[in-house]
Structures are given as structure tokens and as C-alpha cells.
Amino acid sequence: RWPSLLKYYSHSDSVSWLEEYKARHNAGLEAQRIVASFSKRFFSEHVPCDGFSDIETLGCPSHFFEDELMCILNMEGRKGLTWKYYAKKILYFLRQQNILKNLKEYLQRPTERQSFLEGAVLIDQYCNPLSDICLKSVQAQVDDITDKVRKVLRTKNPRHPSLASKAGEVLVPEVELQRQVLDAMNCVLYEQLKYKGNELDYYNSLNSYIHQVLIRRTGIPISLSVLYLTIARQLGVKLEPVNFPSHFLLRWCQGKEGSTDIFDYTYIDAFGKGKQLTVKECEYLIGHHVTEEFYGVVTSKEVLQRMVGNLLNLGKRESTDQSYQLLRDSLDLYLAMYPDNVQHLMLQARLYFHLGIWPEKVLDILQHIQALDPSQHGAVGYLVQHTLEHIERRKEELGPEVKHRSDEKHKEVCFSIGLIMKHKRYGYNCVIYGWDPACMMGHEWIRNMNVHSLPHGPHQPFYNVLVEDGSCRYAAQENLEYNSEPREIPHPDIGRYFSEFTGVHYLANTELEIRYPEDLELTRATVQKIYSSGKE
Numbered sequence: 001r002w003p004s005l006l007k008y009y010s011h012s013d014s015v016s017w018l019e020e021y022k023a024r025h026n027a028g029l030e031a032q033r034i035v036a037s038f039s040k041r042f043f044s045e046h047v048p049c050d051g052f053s054d055i056e057t058l059g060c061p062s063h064f065f066e067d068e069l070m071c072i073l074n075m076e077g078r079k080g081l082t083w084k085y086y087a088k089k090i091l092y093f094l095r096q097q098n099i100l101k102n103l104k105e106y107l108q109r110p111t112e113r114q115s116f117l118e119g120a121v122l123i124d125q126y127c128n129p130l131s132d133i134c135l136k137s138v139q140a141q142v143d144d145i146t147d148k149v150r151k152v153l154r155t156k157n158p159r160h161p162s163l164a165s166k167a168g169e170v171l172v173p174e175v176e177l178q179r180q181v182l183d184a185m186n187c188v189l190y191e192q193l194k195y196k197g198n199e200l201d202y203y204n205s206l207n208s209y210i211h212q213v214l215i216r217r218t219g220i221p222i223s224l225s226v227l228y229l230t231i232a233r234q235l236g237v238k239l240e241p242v243n244f245p246s247h248f249l250l251r252w253c254q255g256k257e258g259s260t261d262i263f264d265y266t267y268i269d270a271f272g273k274g275k276q277l278t279v280k281e282c283e284y285l286i287g288h289h290v291t292e293e294f295y296g297v298v299t300s301k302e303v304l305q306r307m308v309g310n311l312l313n314l315g316k317r318e319s320t321d322q323s324y325q326l327l328r329d330s331l332d333l334y335l336a337m338y339p340d341n342v343q344h345l346m347l348q349a350r351l352y353f354h355l356g357i358w359p360e361k362v363l364d365i366l367q368h369i370q371a372l373d374p375s376q377h378g379a380v381g382y383l384v385q386h387t388l389e390h391i392e393r394r395k396e397e398l399g400p401e402v403k404h405r406s407d408e409k410h411k412e413v414c415f416s417i418g419l420i421m422k423h424k425r426y427g428y429n430c431v432i433y434g435w436d437p438a439c440m441m442g443h444e445w446i447r448n449m450n451v452h453s454l455p456h457g458p459h460q461p462f463y464n465v466l467v468e469d470g471s472c473r474y475a476a477q478e479n480l481e482y483n484s485e486p487r488e489i490p491h492p493d494i495g496r497y498f499s500e501f502t503g504v505h506y507l508a509n510t511e512l513e514i515r516y517p518e519d520l521e522l523t524r525a526t527v528q529k530i531y532s533s534g535k536e
Helices: 003-008 017-042 049-056 062-073 081-108 116-127 135-156 175-192 210-216 221-234 279-286 300-317 325-337 342-355 359-372 374-396 443-448 510-515 519-535
Strands: 239-242 249-253 265-269 275-277 420-423 429-436 462-467 472-476 480-482 498-501 506-508
Touching: 003 062, 017 062, 017 081, 017 510, 049 081, 062 081, 081 116, 081 325, 081 498, 116 135, 116 210, 116 221, 116 300, 116 325, 135 175, 135 210, 135 221, 175 221, 210 221, 221 239, 221 249, 221 300, 265 279, 275 279, 300 325, 325 342, 342 359, 342 374, 359 374, 506 519
Parallel strands: none
Antiparallel strands: 239 249, 249 265, 265 275, 420 429, 420 480, 429 462, 462 472, 498 506
């Protein structure tokens, strides 16, 4: 009945299955109750920080609670969209909290017990909390590659010490024997398995996630270096990470162990098929001279810092993702490692302020910044003032605005909530989730969007639409037309507004229907008229 929960039980355990079933059943009811309450509580705002407080004090086993959320997410068909939307948000929160706890525990360990692979997995898990990623399965895939390297090594040197069952526990002493290991690794990784640096799509975030590197067999210098270093160490060759500017490298000692002379090392480019480089060749690689400090070895925490830094930069570049999820996740990770970094705390405060979410948390961050660095009082004061204004405005909001189609001022509104539309000029597919009898945007937006160039200008109905590319737009009535081939709109917020996709249109959920009480009937009549006549 519970294959996903098998990992929580041992064959040697004496389990009362009736009690387990009762606990799972009660956890399921609790999960359903909480998910059902979210739409009503948080429809008109982003789920606040304290919105998850009742989940943090669960009276049931968390793995049972998560299992029920997964059951909701895996419901077949196109129904239960609102439940799936909030179940996903809750599961995202729960798993990220757990991963953050594991990361902090990892960072508190002695350096020698901080595996580079485990650190990479924790970053991967945090940015992809709904994916099934675990250290055990990633390690198994790395072990499989290591076994392939051993087979190649065996054909070259049947008596090589790395072929012993516990080779990783004993370092291979001679440089020539180490070279044989690295040659066998290059043969397996780059010739047999075709691993390579992703030069064509370098700035894709998937290149930074270790489970995706193993699936796609491509990555960036740092992710490929973590894989390369891990395999080498399992075969008894101690490689070390080098935080080289613009291009992460590994170093391999050719002289006395622990030497501080940078010329005693060969540098390995895992991105460049394991090519072995001299100091001068490293400089050719990036096109300029660097000082000796950049050839030094770095800790696992510094490796993670660079990996997270890469994701932060990608998050800043991602203009299509209006929720800035990658930037938010990477900031969380960076501040888990460096909680007093003023620059990143300020970026986090500005980001939440820009998104209009979690104003109370923004105030907490700003207070922390002011205590750390009083010279920031100008920027802090500005954000505090505007955040307090935001909180006051929110308190003054009376309740949902209800729009009746029967009102005289709404007589020009032709389309209704839930209809699948097409934009006449840009060709994108979208679904309507709100409308206004005329353009409600400010003068600046109207000017920037060149609305006055439209035949009917701003004095026509405008529609809030969810677009298939994940964006939300505000479109003029004259620019929209019925979609002759309606299909599902793959937008992350679809469940916030709709409970079901019927095959030709969306059904508004309870909260949206309260705001547009007369639209559902019109949507059904419109759909019947358009698509039944089309079939004839």
C-alpha cells in the first residue's frame, strides 16, 4: 500500500500495522484540512511566513503528512487544481525547512567529514525540493562510474592498489600509479560515457545540479569537478579543489604532500575532458595572469559558496520567472552559510519588497542589517518606511471586490473568467482570471505599453491573463480572440484561481467565483456556442 514509505521501516522492526494505518489515516485528514484552508486564507496574498505555523507544530508524523501531500499532487486528471497548488506550496516549504536543517548540521561538522558530493546534493535538493533526489541514489550512480573505471584500470594494471575493495581508504602512494587512475577516469568519463562541459548552454541552472549532471552528462567546471574529485578520492587519489577565477579547477600534487609551491602541482580541468595543465596553461585558459593565492586549495564550505554564487547570478538573469524562485532559493542557501552578510541580506530585503511579499520578514531583515552595519541607515530607512506603508494599506483592504456582469458599467465586457484565449498580435495562448471595464493601470504603464495607439485605447475592457510561458499579463479586449484549439495553460499559478480544466475551459475555484459570481454561467454558454458550432 505504501511503497513510498518503505524506507521508514526495517524488516527487523516489530510494527503494529493497525496503529500505523490509523496514524497515516489521521495525518491524511490533517493534511486535507490544512490544504483546504489555504485557498480561503491566502487567495488574495502570497502565503505569509507565519502561514505555515500550524504545519510546523503538526501532531502527526511528518513523513505521513508529506505522503498525503504527494497523493494530492499525483491525483490523476485535470481536477483538484487548487488543492494541488497549495499542496505543492506546503510540500515545498516542509522539504526546504528540512534540507536547510541538514545543511546547517553539515556545516557544523569537522571539515574532513564534509563530503563535497553531499554538499552538492544538499544544494540540489534545496533548489528542487519536489524532485526525488537523495544522497544514497547519487552516491550509487557515482559508485557505478567508479566500478567502470576499475574495469579499465584492471586491463592496464591488474595489480593496481586501487582495485582493492577498500581502495578509497588508502591513498595511492606513487605519482605514476595515480596517473594510471586519472587516465582510466578520463577514458570512462569522457570517451565511454561522453561527459563534457556544456559550452552551448553554459548558463542553464541544470548544469549546477549534481543529479542533472549525472542524467545529462554535462555541466559547468565546478559541478564536473565535484564529480571528478569524488571518483578520484574513491580510488585513492587525493585531488583538491581550486577556486580559480572564472574556471573552477582541481589540483594534483606532484611534489611533497602539502607543498605550498604552486609549481609542485598539476591542475586538472574537469570541464575540459580532464586535461592536465601547468600554471602557465591555467592563465592561458582564462586569458590573464593571476596571483598565487588563486591556486590554493579551498574548503568544502567555499566550494558550496561558489556553487550557490553561480545560482545567485543565474537567478538575477532569469527575467522570465516572475516569482524569482531561483534567486530566492539561492539567497536562502547563501545566508544559511553566511547569515551576517549585509550585501545579501539587503538583496533579500529588496527582493521581497519588490515582490510585495512577507513585509514583516522584510522589517526583521532590515533591523538585522541596521545592527550589523549602521552606515546602511539611508537605504534601510527608505525600505522600512515603504514596507510600513504596505502593511497599513493591507490592513485597510476591506474584502474582495465583487464584479457583477449585470452592472451597467460592465456591459462592454465580452469575455469571461476561465476562457482560453489567443493574443491576436503576439500569438500566445492564455486563460482569463480577471477583468476590468477599462484599463486600471497608471499613466506611466499606459504610456510605456503604447496603449493609446490601440483603436479603442485604454477606454475598453482589459483582462488579467495567465500566459503559457509562465508570465501574467494585462491585455486589451481588442487584442484577444477565442482560441479555436483550446488546451491546458502550463502556468505555475493556474491552481490559485481554477479548480478544474474541462478540456475546453477552466472552472474558477470558490474564491475566484466569489469575485466574479456571474461569469461561470457565461463561460459555459460561450464555450457551448463556440465549440459546438465549430464541430458542426
